[in-house]
Amino acid sequence: MGQIQLNQVTKSFGDVNVIPPLDLTIHEGEFTVFVGPSGCGKSTLLRLIAGLEDITSGQIDIDGQDATNLPPAKRGLAMVFQSYALYPHMSVRKNIAFPMKMAGMDEAEQTRRIDAAAKALNLTDYLDRRPGQLSGGQRQRVAIGRAIVREPSAFLFDEPLSNLDAALRVGMRLEISEMHKRLKTTMIYVTHDQVEAMTMADKIVVLQAGVIEQVGSPLELYREPRNKFVAGFIGSPKMNLIEGSEAAKHNAHTIGIRPEHLDVSTTEGQWQGTVGVAEHLGSDTFIHIHGIEGCDPLTVRAGGEVAVKHGDTVYLTPQMQHLHKFGADGLRIS
């Protein structure tokens, strides 16, 4: 259970075409992440799947059945919202019980599922509190608990971690990944954070302006970005894209080299530049280098103990096997 298929789905708000015809298949049990810059239509796409927005044309199949005109509740999907959307006047227990109560499930089964979910999510001590008395991370867990108890065929997450602080975000990221491994249910996760996408996904869907730029596993996208947009979006720090005469030497309009695929030397190398800001993270150092034609500044990832100062001259050598070439249309040349 949990295969979702979109056929030629489009969405317009008035005259504005948000999603041009789009095809996508999400397989059963897959952790799919929609990623893209804000306003790229990823949340809209999720809401189309959830049924909270009507599609303008096309067809959505869930588990092989046409769900295009089904109301949200009948699609068997559970959603976790960005604001958590907990019911403030109900206790945690009642919040989690709400979808089961609406489905008319018997009390004993409700209690069993609530207790199981509370145990799995470390909420047992908070069941009688109101959402207002919980921390951000706990509210997030309640929202997930409310989704789990329905035993849906797929989970939809709409930027669920964006309201949490950085440390908590890493923790919840692990918990959600852990949950996916345990439940093996289809999950669709929307985020603008490519780190979340890379770390959690089985399959990443990169979107820009409603168009799917590339679909693939995290490492596929990292190794072989289909175009300049995906190349620049996936990977942190961003890939260096160099245009002009350097690119022409490789018979390309643009060449791309990731910061981790550049060798730094203070004595010799292919390109020469001066050190701008060096960000020391301990394990790594990100050095911004100025003075290289076609890309300013160029980012390099070096070891943690590299001793370079602002204004030093350094030499860089790209690792040729990791060089990406793109044509004038932005597409990859292989």
Place this chain on the structure above:
Amino acid sequence: MATQHSRSAARMMMAPAVILLLGWMLVPLIMTLYFSFKKYLPLRGGDLGWAGFDNYVRFVTSSAFWPSVQATLVIVGGTLLITVVFGVLLGILLNQPMWGQGVVRILVIAPFFVMPTVSALVWKNMFMDPVNGLFAHLWKFFGAQPVEWLSDASMFSIITIVSWQWLPFATLILLTAIQSLDGEQLEASEMDGAPVLKRFYYIILPHLSRAITIVILIETIFLLSIFAEIFVTTGGAFGSRTLTYLIFQRVLESQNVGLGSAGGVYAIILANIVAIFLMRIVGKNLDA
């Protein structure tokens, strides 16, 4: 900022306003208490000395007293029920996106701007008049005998008029409360399988409880002292004499200031009983 010096300066600055407000409240209150123990008949000898508790006893034992308390409570209760129920429904309706929303909202709020005396006159002469009123024409159009609203159904008529005046207030407060409801909560409940009526009952109504409490408290304060609508329409006849109106009659029509003042003290007590009652029932909504 809260140094000893600035705090005492703040007290000095606030003192005139506080003293003025205190005097504003205390002088009439003390005068009412003073007159309530006097036998004071302005046109029949003036101040005729102390009366002890005679005025209080006479006011309560008068046959008009309990019916007037009842009439007051019926008008307050009826108006509250109508304005809250229709206020919630109108608020939801006005929250829907529609063409001309701004104009419609202003039109809905308009009755609140009409003076009570004027609106009572408009209702009395243009709607409820048994000969020329709109309702009379409507009844005749369907071949029915026109209803003499203000004499045959006086309480219902007054409640209708007062509700018409106060509905905009309730609608306005409830509309803003509805607008503050998080849309994602409604979507979440939709995903959770709650149909429209259950969404209303489990999500919207609890969200509105605080606003409803405020509407009830504020309206009660004003409705307990309702006067103009009764004065203009029935003049206190046909069972529509409220406690306020009874006091007015004792003071001005019977020219008995002492008796009326004793009634005023009873009105204060009644208002406090109602207020305590309301605070216990609905006031807990304001704590959370």
